[in-house]
Amino acid sequence: EVQLVESGGGLVQPGGSLRLSCAASGFTFSSYEMNWVRQAPGKGLEWVSYISSSGSTIYYADSVKGRFTISRDNSKNSLYLQMNSLRAEDTAVYYCAKDNGFRSGWYDYWGQGALVTVSS
């Protein structure tokens, strides 16, 4: 059974940093591209970042470029999102999502989400 479990969410002050983790199981993690997608309270879905299976190709949404860093450790079946210079508008539930295509938006499995609240 495929499982994606996010952790690391919490309350952080504006300008602060936070690192999210996503532990994957039930599939060959190193063979699949992964993504982070977020959802602000009461709002729609927003794609945040993509990383290829090897980690060699990475993309970011303009809204987080230069502040967020996606990475993965295939030996630990884990995906990460380092978030720096956090702003109030980064407050959201952050989902990790397994990509079943190639630069597609084909997310066949999602984690339960990790809530990040940026507030003083």
Place this chain on the structure above:
Amino acid sequence: QSVLTQPPSASGTPGQRVTISCSGSSSNIGSNYVYWYQQLPGTAPKLLIYRNNQRPSGVPDRFSGSKSAASASLAISGLRSEDEADYYCAAWDDSLSGVVFGGGTKLTVL
């Protein structure tokens, strides 16, 4: 303002057929596959349609997807109360080098 445009709301009575539209451009829907997600209240999104019109196993055939040029549609036939949810379309955007989502459509079953 979302790159893909969806109506904010849709509604229907049990048994009816409803459609939800998703409008994009040549850089996203016009040149890439469309995906649809269903999000029940308080839960993570669930893949409903992939590659324009394919259903993952377990998704009822009451759900169908179509695409024409730079627009796509999700149709739900035989509407049921459990279909009440938010629905999102998504596609890769070649110009943005990223995935774009529609703003979401809240479906109400009257």
